[in-house]
Amino acid sequence: MDVLVIGGTGQTGPLVIQGLVDRGHAVTILHSGRHEPPLPPIEHIHADVHFAETLAPVLEGRRFDAAICMYGRAQIIADALNGKIGRLISISGARYYYGRPDDPRWGPIGAWVADEQSPFSDDAELDRLGSRVFATEQAVMAHHAAGDFDVTILRFPGIYGPGSILPADWGFMRRILDGRTSLLMPDGGLMLRSRAYRDNAAHAVLLAMDHPDAARGEVFNVADDPPELSLAQTILAMARALGREIDFVDCPGWLGHRIYGGQIGFHRLLDTTKIRQRLGYRDKVPLLDALAESARWWRDNPPERGGEVEQKLGDAFDYAMEDRLIAHLLGSAASLDELAVHVTESAHPFRHPKREGEVWTRDSSAKLMNTPFRYPYALRRA
Known part of the structure:
Protein backbone atom coordinates (compact mmCIF):
# COMPACT_ATOMS: atom_id res chain seq x y z
CA MET A 1 0.00 0.00 0.00
CA PRO A 157 1.17 6.21 27.77
CA GLY A 158 4.62 7.55 28.59
CA ILE A 159 7.09 6.12 26.06
CA TYR A 160 10.54 5.21 27.34
CA GLY A 161 13.75 3.88 25.84
CA PRO A 162 16.44 5.16 23.47
CA GLY A 163 15.70 8.58 22.05
CA SER A 164 13.24 9.29 24.84
CA ILE A 165 11.37 12.57 24.35
CA LEU A 166 9.58 12.43 27.71
CA PRO A 167 12.63 11.89 29.97
CA ALA A 168 10.82 10.35 32.93
CA ASP A 169 13.79 8.17 33.95
CA TRP A 170 16.61 10.65 33.57
CA GLY A 171 16.24 12.23 37.01
CA PHE A 172 17.01 8.90 38.65
CA MET A 173 19.55 7.82 36.02
CA ARG A 174 21.64 10.97 36.40
CA ARG A 175 21.82 10.51 40.15
CA ILE A 176 22.93 6.90 39.73
CA LEU A 177 25.51 7.84 37.08
CA ASP A 178 26.76 10.65 39.34
CA GLY A 179 27.52 8.04 42.00
CA ARG A 180 24.60 8.69 44.34
CA THR A 181 24.02 5.50 46.31
CA SER A 182 21.01 6.67 48.34
CA LEU A 183 18.00 8.05 46.51
CA LEU A 184 14.92 9.67 47.97
CA MET A 185 12.02 7.42 47.01
CA PRO A 186 8.53 8.93 47.18
CA ASP A 187 5.91 6.81 48.93
CA GLY A 188 8.36 3.95 49.23
CA GLY A 189 8.51 3.65 45.44
CA LEU A 190 5.15 1.89 45.39
CA MET A 191 3.72 4.01 42.55
CA LEU A 192 2.48 1.91 39.62
CA ARG A 193 2.30 3.30 36.10
CA SER A 194 1.69 1.77 32.71
CA ARG A 195 4.33 2.71 30.16
CA ALA A 196 5.44 1.46 26.75
CA TYR A 197 8.95 0.77 25.54
CA ARG A 198 9.49 2.51 22.21
CA ASP A 199 9.82 -0.75 20.21
CA ASN A 200 6.64 -2.10 21.79
CA ALA A 201 4.71 1.08 21.00
CA ALA A 202 5.86 0.91 17.37
CA HIS A 203 4.81 -2.74 17.27
CA ALA A 204 1.29 -1.74 18.35
CA VAL A 205 1.04 0.74 15.46
CA LEU A 206 2.14 -1.90 12.98
CA LEU A 207 -0.41 -4.37 14.35
CA ALA A 208 -3.14 -1.82 13.72
CA MET A 209 -1.88 -1.57 10.13
CA ASP A 210 -1.75 -5.35 9.78
CA HIS A 211 -5.32 -5.93 11.04
CA PRO A 212 -7.54 -3.29 9.40
CA ASP A 213 -10.82 -5.12 10.02
CA ALA A 214 -10.19 -5.66 13.74
CA ALA A 215 -8.90 -2.09 14.17
CA ARG A 216 -11.61 -0.29 12.19
CA GLY A 217 -13.43 2.34 14.26
CA GLU A 218 -11.70 1.29 17.49
CA VAL A 219 -9.75 3.01 20.27
CA PHE A 220 -6.95 1.00 21.89
CA ASN A 221 -4.88 1.54 25.00
CA VAL A 222 -1.21 0.76 24.37
CA ALA A 223 1.23 -0.27 27.10
CA ASP A 224 3.79 -2.92 27.92
CA ASP A 225 2.31 -6.23 28.96
CA PRO A 226 1.32 -6.45 32.64
CA PRO A 227 2.31 -6.84 35.38
CA GLU A 228 3.74 -3.37 35.82
CA LEU A 229 6.74 -2.82 38.06
CA SER A 230 6.61 -0.32 40.87
CA LEU A 231 8.70 2.83 40.58
CA ALA A 232 11.27 1.39 43.01
CA GLN A 233 11.53 -1.88 41.07
CA THR A 234 11.96 0.05 37.82
CA ILE A 235 14.82 2.17 39.13
CA LEU A 236 16.47 -0.80 40.83
CA ALA A 237 16.34 -2.82 37.59
CA MET A 238 17.92 0.04 35.63
CA ALA A 239 20.62 0.57 38.26
CA ARG A 240 21.57 -3.09 38.29
CA ALA A 241 21.75 -3.10 34.49
CA LEU A 242 24.58 -0.61 34.96
CA GLY A 243 26.23 -2.68 37.67
CA ARG A 244 25.20 -0.25 40.40
CA GLU A 245 23.64 -1.01 43.77
CA ILE A 246 21.51 1.66 45.41
CA ASP A 247 19.24 1.99 48.39
CA PHE A 248 16.17 4.13 48.82
CA VAL A 249 15.18 6.50 51.57
CA ASP A 250 11.43 6.67 51.97
CA CYS A 251 9.89 10.12 51.70
CA PRO A 252 6.36 11.51 51.31
CA GLY A 253 4.96 11.58 47.79
CA TRP A 254 4.51 15.36 47.78
CA LEU A 255 8.19 15.78 48.61
CA GLY A 256 9.19 13.45 45.80
CA HIS A 257 7.04 15.47 43.40
CA ARG A 258 8.81 18.64 44.50
CA ILE A 259 12.22 17.08 43.83
CA TYR A 260 11.63 14.96 40.72
CA GLY A 261 8.77 16.83 39.08
CA GLY A 262 5.59 15.67 37.39
CA GLN A 263 6.67 12.05 36.90
CA ILE A 264 5.80 11.46 40.57
CA GLY A 265 2.13 11.17 41.48
CA PHE A 266 -0.70 8.72 41.74
CA HIS A 267 -1.04 5.36 40.03
CA ARG A 268 -1.72 5.45 36.28
CA LEU A 269 -2.61 1.97 35.08
CA LEU A 270 -4.07 0.99 31.72
CA ASP A 271 -6.15 -2.04 30.88
CA THR A 272 -4.71 -3.36 27.59
CA THR A 273 -6.97 -6.39 27.29
CA LYS A 274 -8.59 -5.03 24.14
CA ILE A 275 -5.45 -4.61 22.04
CA ARG A 276 -4.12 -7.96 23.19
CA GLN A 277 -7.35 -9.77 22.31
CA ARG A 278 -8.30 -7.91 19.12
CA LEU A 279 -4.88 -7.32 17.57
CA GLY A 280 -2.80 -10.00 19.28
CA TYR A 281 -0.45 -7.55 20.95
CA ARG A 282 2.45 -8.97 22.96
CA ASP A 283 5.63 -7.16 23.93
CA LYS A 284 8.35 -7.38 21.30
CA VAL A 285 10.94 -6.54 23.95
CA PRO A 286 10.45 -8.01 27.46
CA LEU A 287 10.23 -5.53 30.31
CA LEU A 288 13.56 -6.18 32.05
CA ASP A 289 15.40 -6.17 28.71
CA ALA A 290 13.71 -2.88 27.82
CA LEU A 291 14.73 -1.28 31.13
CA ALA A 292 18.31 -2.51 30.78
CA GLU A 293 18.58 -1.14 27.24
CA SER A 294 17.09 2.16 28.41
CA ALA A 295 19.61 2.44 31.24
CA ARG A 296 22.52 1.76 28.93
CA TRP A 297 21.23 4.32 26.44
CA TRP A 298 21.04 7.03 29.11
CA ARG A 299 24.57 6.11 30.21
CA ASP A 300 25.90 6.45 26.66
CA ASN A 301 23.73 9.41 25.64
CA PRO A 302 23.43 11.68 28.69
CA PRO A 303 21.57 14.91 27.99
CA GLU A 304 23.26 18.25 28.43
CA ARG A 305 23.48 19.30 32.07
CA GLY A 306 20.93 22.05 32.55
CA GLY A 307 19.82 21.72 28.94
CA GLU A 308 16.44 21.19 27.32
CA VAL A 309 15.83 17.70 28.71
CA GLU A 310 16.52 18.71 32.30
CA GLN A 311 14.50 21.90 31.89
CA LYS A 312 11.53 19.78 30.83
CA LEU A 313 11.93 17.77 34.02
CA GLY A 314 12.20 20.81 36.28
CA ASP A 315 14.70 18.88 38.41
CA ALA A 316 17.31 21.03 40.18
CA PHE A 317 19.63 18.08 41.00
CA ASP A 318 20.45 19.80 44.27
CA TYR A 319 22.36 17.01 45.96
CA ALA A 320 23.32 19.06 49.02
CA MET A 321 19.64 19.71 49.71
CA GLU A 322 18.84 16.04 49.18
CA ASP A 323 21.53 15.00 51.63
CA ARG A 324 19.99 17.30 54.23
CA LEU A 325 16.55 15.81 53.55
CA ILE A 326 17.92 12.26 53.80
CA ALA A 327 19.59 13.01 57.13
CA HIS A 328 16.40 14.60 58.45
CA LEU A 329 14.19 11.74 57.28
CA LEU A 330 16.45 9.08 58.76
CA GLY A 331 16.67 11.00 62.04
CA SER A 332 12.88 11.38 62.10
CA ALA A 333 12.46 7.68 61.47
CA ALA A 334 14.73 6.89 64.40
CA SER A 335 12.67 9.22 66.61
CA LEU A 336 9.47 7.52 65.51
CA ASP A 337 10.96 4.15 66.43
CA GLU A 338 11.57 5.50 69.92
CA LEU A 339 7.98 6.76 70.18
CA ALA A 340 6.45 3.50 68.95
CA VAL A 341 7.01 1.74 72.25
CA HIS A 342 4.26 -0.81 71.71
CA VAL A 343 5.68 -3.71 69.73
CA THR A 344 3.09 -5.56 67.68
CA GLU A 345 3.10 -9.28 68.33
CA SER A 346 1.16 -10.99 65.59
CA ALA A 347 0.00 -14.56 65.82
CA HIS A 348 -0.84 -17.09 63.15
CA PRO A 349 -4.62 -17.23 62.60
CA PHE A 350 -4.87 -21.04 62.48
CA ARG A 351 -4.36 -23.75 65.09
CA HIS A 352 -1.12 -25.68 65.05
CA PRO A 353 -1.92 -28.39 67.62
CA LYS A 354 0.73 -30.62 69.12
CA ARG A 355 -1.90 -33.10 70.25
CA GLU A 356 -5.49 -33.96 69.34
CA GLY A 357 -8.14 -31.45 70.44
CA GLU A 358 -5.71 -28.66 71.34
CA VAL A 359 -7.31 -25.22 70.89
CA TRP A 360 -5.74 -22.07 69.42
CA THR A 361 -3.62 -20.01 71.81
CA ARG A 362 -1.43 -17.01 71.18
CA ASP A 363 1.56 -18.69 72.80
CA SER A 364 1.40 -21.62 70.40
CA SER A 365 0.96 -19.45 67.27
CA ALA A 366 2.93 -16.24 67.85
CA LYS A 367 6.30 -17.87 67.24
CA LEU A 368 5.23 -18.64 63.67
CA MET A 369 4.91 -14.88 62.97
CA ASN A 370 8.04 -13.53 64.62
CA THR A 371 10.10 -12.79 61.51
CA PRO A 372 10.99 -9.08 61.67
CA PHE A 373 9.57 -6.92 58.89
CA ARG A 374 12.08 -5.70 56.31
CA TYR A 375 11.39 -2.97 53.79
CA PRO A 376 11.86 -4.21 50.23
CA TYR A 377 14.55 -2.92 47.86
CA ALA A 378 16.86 -1.72 50.64
CA LEU A 379 14.35 0.95 51.61
CA ARG A 380 15.90 2.56 54.67
CA ARG A 381 14.09 3.94 57.69
CA ALA A 382 17.07 4.51 59.95
Whole structure:
Protein backbone atom coordinates (compact mmCIF):
# COMPACT_ATOMS: atom_id res chain seq x y z
CA MET A 1 0.00 0.00 0.00
CA ASP A 2 0.91 3.66 -0.27
CA VAL A 3 1.24 4.89 3.32
CA LEU A 4 1.70 8.46 4.52
CA VAL A 5 3.36 8.98 7.92
CA ILE A 6 2.85 12.43 9.45
CA GLY A 7 5.57 13.28 11.96
CA GLY A 8 7.46 10.07 12.46
CA THR A 9 10.89 11.48 13.31
CA GLY A 10 10.65 11.05 17.08
CA GLN A 11 11.13 8.04 19.29
CA THR A 12 8.79 5.49 17.70
CA GLY A 13 8.35 6.87 14.18
CA PRO A 14 11.54 5.51 12.59
CA LEU A 15 10.69 2.02 13.89
CA VAL A 16 7.18 2.27 12.45
CA ILE A 17 8.55 3.43 9.09
CA GLN A 18 11.11 0.61 8.98
CA GLY A 19 8.35 -1.89 9.80
CA LEU A 20 6.18 -0.55 6.99
CA VAL A 21 9.04 -0.77 4.50
CA ASP A 22 9.84 -4.31 5.66
CA ARG A 23 6.20 -5.22 4.92
CA GLY A 24 6.55 -3.98 1.36
CA HIS A 25 4.58 -0.74 1.67
CA ALA A 26 5.57 2.40 -0.19
CA VAL A 27 6.08 5.02 2.51
CA THR A 28 6.04 8.80 2.33
CA ILE A 29 6.89 10.89 5.40
CA LEU A 30 5.43 14.36 5.90
CA HIS A 31 7.32 16.40 8.49
CA SER A 32 8.95 19.76 9.11
CA GLY A 33 12.44 18.69 8.10
CA ARG A 34 13.95 19.97 11.34
CA HIS A 35 14.89 16.45 12.46
CA GLU A 36 16.24 13.89 10.01
CA PRO A 37 16.85 10.61 11.84
CA PRO A 38 18.27 7.66 9.93
CA LEU A 39 15.46 6.25 7.78
CA PRO A 40 15.23 3.83 4.89
CA PRO A 41 15.07 5.43 1.42
CA ILE A 42 11.55 6.88 1.29
CA GLU A 43 9.92 10.03 -0.07
CA HIS A 44 10.05 13.09 2.19
CA ILE A 45 7.57 15.96 2.08
CA HIS A 46 8.62 18.96 4.15
CA ALA A 47 5.91 21.27 5.43
CA ASP A 48 4.64 22.73 8.70
CA VAL A 49 1.96 20.25 9.81
CA HIS A 50 0.52 22.67 12.37
CA PHE A 51 -1.73 24.47 9.91
CA ALA A 52 -4.26 23.60 7.23
CA GLU A 53 -2.84 26.37 5.01
CA THR A 54 0.57 24.70 4.85
CA LEU A 55 -0.79 21.16 4.51
CA ALA A 56 -3.14 21.81 1.59
CA PRO A 57 -0.51 22.67 -1.04
CA VAL A 58 1.75 19.66 -0.36
CA LEU A 59 -1.21 17.25 -0.35
CA GLU A 60 -2.80 18.63 -3.50
CA GLY A 61 -3.43 15.83 -5.98
CA ARG A 62 -2.02 13.13 -3.67
CA ARG A 63 -3.80 9.93 -2.66
CA PHE A 64 -2.72 7.32 -0.09
CA ASP A 65 -4.22 4.02 0.99
CA ALA A 66 -3.50 4.78 4.64
CA ALA A 67 -2.02 7.46 6.86
CA ILE A 68 -0.46 7.29 10.32
CA CYS A 69 -0.69 10.53 12.27
CA MET A 70 2.08 10.66 14.88
CA TYR A 71 1.76 14.37 15.51
CA GLY A 72 -0.37 16.35 17.92
CA ARG A 73 -2.69 18.39 15.69
CA ALA A 74 -4.59 15.36 14.52
CA GLN A 75 -7.86 17.20 13.87
CA ILE A 76 -6.27 19.60 11.37
CA ILE A 77 -4.43 16.71 9.76
CA ALA A 78 -7.54 14.52 9.55
CA ASP A 79 -9.51 17.34 7.93
CA ALA A 80 -6.70 17.95 5.41
CA LEU A 81 -6.61 14.24 4.51
CA ASN A 82 -10.34 13.97 3.82
CA GLY A 83 -10.76 12.52 0.32
CA LYS A 84 -7.08 11.55 0.14
CA ILE A 85 -6.87 8.38 2.27
CA GLY A 86 -8.75 5.16 2.91
CA ARG A 87 -7.86 4.82 6.57
CA LEU A 88 -6.17 6.74 9.36
CA ILE A 89 -4.29 5.52 12.43
CA SER A 90 -4.04 8.41 14.88
CA ILE A 91 -1.78 8.43 17.94
CA SER A 92 -3.32 9.98 21.05
CA GLY A 93 -2.38 10.05 24.75
CA ALA A 94 -3.54 7.87 27.63
CA ARG A 95 -2.53 10.17 30.50
CA TYR A 96 -5.77 12.12 30.12
CA TYR A 97 -7.80 9.44 31.84
CA TYR A 98 -6.19 10.82 34.98
CA GLY A 99 -6.52 14.57 34.46
CA ARG A 100 -8.78 14.54 37.50
CA PRO A 101 -8.50 11.34 39.57
CA ASP A 102 -11.54 12.30 41.65
CA ASP A 103 -13.73 12.80 38.56
CA PRO A 104 -17.20 11.72 39.77
CA ARG A 105 -17.69 9.72 36.58
CA TRP A 106 -15.25 7.15 37.99
CA GLY A 107 -17.61 6.46 40.88
CA PRO A 108 -17.36 6.87 44.64
CA ILE A 109 -13.76 5.64 45.05
CA GLY A 110 -12.21 7.68 42.26
CA ALA A 111 -9.90 6.60 39.43
CA TRP A 112 -8.70 3.04 39.05
CA VAL A 113 -7.35 0.98 36.14
CA ALA A 114 -8.46 2.68 32.93
CA ASP A 115 -9.92 0.82 29.98
CA GLU A 116 -11.01 2.44 26.74
CA GLN A 117 -14.45 3.26 28.18
CA SER A 118 -13.15 5.01 31.29
CA PRO A 119 -13.92 8.73 31.65
CA PHE A 120 -11.54 10.81 29.56
CA SER A 121 -10.59 14.33 30.56
CA ASP A 122 -13.07 16.79 29.04
CA ASP A 123 -13.14 19.70 31.53
CA ALA A 124 -11.12 22.62 30.15
CA GLU A 125 -11.05 24.37 33.53
CA LEU A 126 -9.41 21.40 35.24
CA ASP A 127 -7.27 20.00 32.42
CA ARG A 128 -6.98 22.31 29.46
CA LEU A 129 -4.69 20.09 27.37
CA GLY A 130 -6.66 16.94 28.18
CA SER A 131 -9.91 18.54 27.08
CA ARG A 132 -8.30 19.45 23.76
CA VAL A 133 -7.08 15.89 23.25
CA PHE A 134 -10.58 14.62 24.01
CA ALA A 135 -12.13 17.05 21.52
CA THR A 136 -9.54 16.10 18.91
CA GLU A 137 -10.31 12.40 19.26
CA GLN A 138 -14.01 13.12 18.85
CA ALA A 139 -13.39 15.21 15.73
CA VAL A 140 -11.13 12.59 14.16
CA MET A 141 -13.58 9.79 14.91
CA ALA A 142 -16.36 11.89 13.34
CA HIS A 143 -14.69 11.27 9.96
CA HIS A 144 -15.15 7.55 10.57
CA ALA A 145 -18.82 8.00 11.47
CA ALA A 146 -19.34 10.10 8.32
CA GLY A 147 -17.77 7.43 6.12
CA ASP A 148 -14.89 9.67 5.01
CA PHE A 149 -12.26 7.09 5.93
CA ASP A 150 -11.71 4.38 8.54
CA VAL A 151 -10.20 5.56 11.81
CA THR A 152 -8.23 3.77 14.52
CA ILE A 153 -6.98 5.64 17.61
CA LEU A 154 -4.08 4.36 19.69
CA ARG A 155 -3.67 5.90 23.14
CA PHE A 156 -0.01 5.91 24.14
CA PRO A 157 1.17 6.21 27.77
CA GLY A 158 4.62 7.55 28.59
CA ILE A 159 7.09 6.12 26.06
CA TYR A 160 10.54 5.21 27.34
CA GLY A 161 13.75 3.88 25.84
CA PRO A 162 16.44 5.16 23.47
CA GLY A 163 15.70 8.58 22.05
CA SER A 164 13.24 9.29 24.84
CA ILE A 165 11.37 12.57 24.35
CA LEU A 166 9.58 12.43 27.71
CA PRO A 167 12.63 11.89 29.97
CA ALA A 168 10.82 10.35 32.93
CA ASP A 169 13.79 8.17 33.95
CA TRP A 170 16.61 10.65 33.57
CA GLY A 171 16.24 12.23 37.01
CA PHE A 172 17.01 8.90 38.65
CA MET A 173 19.55 7.82 36.02
CA ARG A 174 21.64 10.97 36.40
CA ARG A 175 21.82 10.51 40.15
CA ILE A 176 22.93 6.90 39.73
CA LEU A 177 25.51 7.84 37.08
CA ASP A 178 26.76 10.65 39.34
CA GLY A 179 27.52 8.04 42.00
CA ARG A 180 24.60 8.69 44.34
CA THR A 181 24.02 5.50 46.31
CA SER A 182 21.01 6.67 48.34
CA LEU A 183 18.00 8.05 46.51
CA LEU A 184 14.92 9.67 47.97
CA MET A 185 12.02 7.42 47.01
CA PRO A 186 8.53 8.93 47.18
CA ASP A 187 5.91 6.81 48.93
CA GLY A 188 8.36 3.95 49.23
CA GLY A 189 8.51 3.65 45.44
CA LEU A 190 5.15 1.89 45.39
CA MET A 191 3.72 4.01 42.55
CA LEU A 192 2.48 1.91 39.62
CA ARG A 193 2.30 3.30 36.10
CA SER A 194 1.69 1.77 32.71
CA ARG A 195 4.33 2.71 30.16
CA ALA A 196 5.44 1.46 26.75
CA TYR A 197 8.95 0.77 25.54
CA ARG A 198 9.49 2.51 22.21
CA ASP A 199 9.82 -0.75 20.21
CA ASN A 200 6.64 -2.10 21.79
CA ALA A 201 4.71 1.08 21.00
CA ALA A 202 5.86 0.91 17.37
CA HIS A 203 4.81 -2.74 17.27
CA ALA A 204 1.29 -1.74 18.35
CA VAL A 205 1.04 0.74 15.46
CA LEU A 206 2.14 -1.90 12.98
CA LEU A 207 -0.41 -4.37 14.35
CA ALA A 208 -3.14 -1.82 13.72
CA MET A 209 -1.88 -1.57 10.13
CA ASP A 210 -1.75 -5.35 9.78
CA HIS A 211 -5.32 -5.93 11.04
CA PRO A 212 -7.54 -3.29 9.40
CA ASP A 213 -10.82 -5.12 10.02
CA ALA A 214 -10.19 -5.66 13.74
CA ALA A 215 -8.90 -2.09 14.17
CA ARG A 216 -11.61 -0.29 12.19
CA GLY A 217 -13.43 2.34 14.26
CA GLU A 218 -11.70 1.29 17.49
CA VAL A 219 -9.75 3.01 20.27
CA PHE A 220 -6.95 1.00 21.89
CA ASN A 221 -4.88 1.54 25.00
CA VAL A 222 -1.21 0.76 24.37
CA ALA A 223 1.23 -0.27 27.10
CA ASP A 224 3.79 -2.92 27.92
CA ASP A 225 2.31 -6.23 28.96
CA PRO A 226 1.32 -6.45 32.64
CA PRO A 227 2.31 -6.84 35.38
CA GLU A 228 3.74 -3.37 35.82
CA LEU A 229 6.74 -2.82 38.06
CA SER A 230 6.61 -0.32 40.87
CA LEU A 231 8.70 2.83 40.58
CA ALA A 232 11.27 1.39 43.01
CA GLN A 233 11.53 -1.88 41.07
CA THR A 234 11.96 0.05 37.82
CA ILE A 235 14.82 2.17 39.13
CA LEU A 236 16.47 -0.80 40.83
CA ALA A 237 16.34 -2.82 37.59
CA MET A 238 17.92 0.04 35.63
CA ALA A 239 20.62 0.57 38.26
CA ARG A 240 21.57 -3.09 38.29
CA ALA A 241 21.75 -3.10 34.49
CA LEU A 242 24.58 -0.61 34.96
CA GLY A 243 26.23 -2.68 37.67
CA ARG A 244 25.20 -0.25 40.40
CA GLU A 245 23.64 -1.01 43.77
CA ILE A 246 21.51 1.66 45.41
CA ASP A 247 19.24 1.99 48.39
CA PHE A 248 16.17 4.13 48.82
CA VAL A 249 15.18 6.50 51.57
CA ASP A 250 11.43 6.67 51.97
CA CYS A 251 9.89 10.12 51.70
CA PRO A 252 6.36 11.51 51.31
CA GLY A 253 4.96 11.58 47.79
CA TRP A 254 4.51 15.36 47.78
CA LEU A 255 8.19 15.78 48.61
CA GLY A 256 9.19 13.45 45.80
CA HIS A 257 7.04 15.47 43.40
CA ARG A 258 8.81 18.64 44.50
CA ILE A 259 12.22 17.08 43.83
CA TYR A 260 11.63 14.96 40.72
CA GLY A 261 8.77 16.83 39.08
CA GLY A 262 5.59 15.67 37.39
CA GLN A 263 6.67 12.05 36.90
CA ILE A 264 5.80 11.46 40.57
CA GLY A 265 2.13 11.17 41.48
CA PHE A 266 -0.70 8.72 41.74
CA HIS A 267 -1.04 5.36 40.03
CA ARG A 268 -1.72 5.45 36.28
CA LEU A 269 -2.61 1.97 35.08
CA LEU A 270 -4.07 0.99 31.72
CA ASP A 271 -6.15 -2.04 30.88
CA THR A 272 -4.71 -3.36 27.59
CA THR A 273 -6.97 -6.39 27.29
CA LYS A 274 -8.59 -5.03 24.14
CA ILE A 275 -5.45 -4.61 22.04
CA ARG A 276 -4.12 -7.96 23.19
CA GLN A 277 -7.35 -9.77 22.31
CA ARG A 278 -8.30 -7.91 19.12
CA LEU A 279 -4.88 -7.32 17.57
CA GLY A 280 -2.80 -10.00 19.28
CA TYR A 281 -0.45 -7.55 20.95
CA ARG A 282 2.45 -8.97 22.96
CA ASP A 283 5.63 -7.16 23.93
CA LYS A 284 8.35 -7.38 21.30
CA VAL A 285 10.94 -6.54 23.95
CA PRO A 286 10.45 -8.01 27.46
CA LEU A 287 10.23 -5.53 30.31
CA LEU A 288 13.56 -6.18 32.05
CA ASP A 289 15.40 -6.17 28.71
CA ALA A 290 13.71 -2.88 27.82
CA LEU A 291 14.73 -1.28 31.13
CA ALA A 292 18.31 -2.51 30.78
CA GLU A 293 18.58 -1.14 27.24
CA SER A 294 17.09 2.16 28.41
CA ALA A 295 19.61 2.44 31.24
CA ARG A 296 22.52 1.76 28.93
CA TRP A 297 21.23 4.32 26.44
CA TRP A 298 21.04 7.03 29.11
CA ARG A 299 24.57 6.11 30.21
CA ASP A 300 25.90 6.45 26.66
CA ASN A 301 23.73 9.41 25.64
CA PRO A 302 23.43 11.68 28.69
CA PRO A 303 21.57 14.91 27.99
CA GLU A 304 23.26 18.25 28.43
CA ARG A 305 23.48 19.30 32.07
CA GLY A 306 20.93 22.05 32.55
CA GLY A 307 19.82 21.72 28.94
CA GLU A 308 16.44 21.19 27.32
CA VAL A 309 15.83 17.70 28.71
CA GLU A 310 16.52 18.71 32.30
CA GLN A 311 14.50 21.90 31.89
CA LYS A 312 11.53 19.78 30.83
CA LEU A 313 11.93 17.77 34.02
CA GLY A 314 12.20 20.81 36.28
CA ASP A 315 14.70 18.88 38.41
CA ALA A 316 17.31 21.03 40.18
CA PHE A 317 19.63 18.08 41.00
CA ASP A 318 20.45 19.80 44.27
CA TYR A 319 22.36 17.01 45.96
CA ALA A 320 23.32 19.06 49.02
CA MET A 321 19.64 19.71 49.71
CA GLU A 322 18.84 16.04 49.18
CA ASP A 323 21.53 15.00 51.63
CA ARG A 324 19.99 17.30 54.23
CA LEU A 325 16.55 15.81 53.55
CA ILE A 326 17.92 12.26 53.80
CA ALA A 327 19.59 13.01 57.13
CA HIS A 328 16.40 14.60 58.45
CA LEU A 329 14.19 11.74 57.28
CA LEU A 330 16.45 9.08 58.76
CA GLY A 331 16.67 11.00 62.04
CA SER A 332 12.88 11.38 62.10
CA ALA A 333 12.46 7.68 61.47
CA ALA A 334 14.73 6.89 64.40
CA SER A 335 12.67 9.22 66.61
CA LEU A 336 9.47 7.52 65.51
CA ASP A 337 10.96 4.15 66.43
CA GLU A 338 11.57 5.50 69.92
CA LEU A 339 7.98 6.76 70.18
CA ALA A 340 6.45 3.50 68.95
CA VAL A 341 7.01 1.74 72.25
CA HIS A 342 4.26 -0.81 71.71
CA VAL A 343 5.68 -3.71 69.73
CA THR A 344 3.09 -5.56 67.68
CA GLU A 345 3.10 -9.28 68.33
CA SER A 346 1.16 -10.99 65.59
CA ALA A 347 0.00 -14.56 65.82
CA HIS A 348 -0.84 -17.09 63.15
CA PRO A 349 -4.62 -17.23 62.60
CA PHE A 350 -4.87 -21.04 62.48
CA ARG A 351 -4.36 -23.75 65.09
CA HIS A 352 -1.12 -25.68 65.05
CA PRO A 353 -1.92 -28.39 67.62
CA LYS A 354 0.73 -30.62 69.12
CA ARG A 355 -1.90 -33.10 70.25
CA GLU A 356 -5.49 -33.96 69.34
CA GLY A 357 -8.14 -31.45 70.44
CA GLU A 358 -5.71 -28.66 71.34
CA VAL A 359 -7.31 -25.22 70.89
CA TRP A 360 -5.74 -22.07 69.42
CA THR A 361 -3.62 -20.01 71.81
CA ARG A 362 -1.43 -17.01 71.18
CA ASP A 363 1.56 -18.69 72.80
CA SER A 364 1.40 -21.62 70.40
CA SER A 365 0.96 -19.45 67.27
CA ALA A 366 2.93 -16.24 67.85
CA LYS A 367 6.30 -17.87 67.24
CA LEU A 368 5.23 -18.64 63.67
CA MET A 369 4.91 -14.88 62.97
CA ASN A 370 8.04 -13.53 64.62
CA THR A 371 10.10 -12.79 61.51
CA PRO A 372 10.99 -9.08 61.67
CA PHE A 373 9.57 -6.92 58.89
CA ARG A 374 12.08 -5.70 56.31
CA TYR A 375 11.39 -2.97 53.79
CA PRO A 376 11.86 -4.21 50.23
CA TYR A 377 14.55 -2.92 47.86
CA ALA A 378 16.86 -1.72 50.64
CA LEU A 379 14.35 0.95 51.61
CA ARG A 380 15.90 2.56 54.67
CA ARG A 381 14.09 3.94 57.69
CA ALA A 382 17.07 4.51 59.95
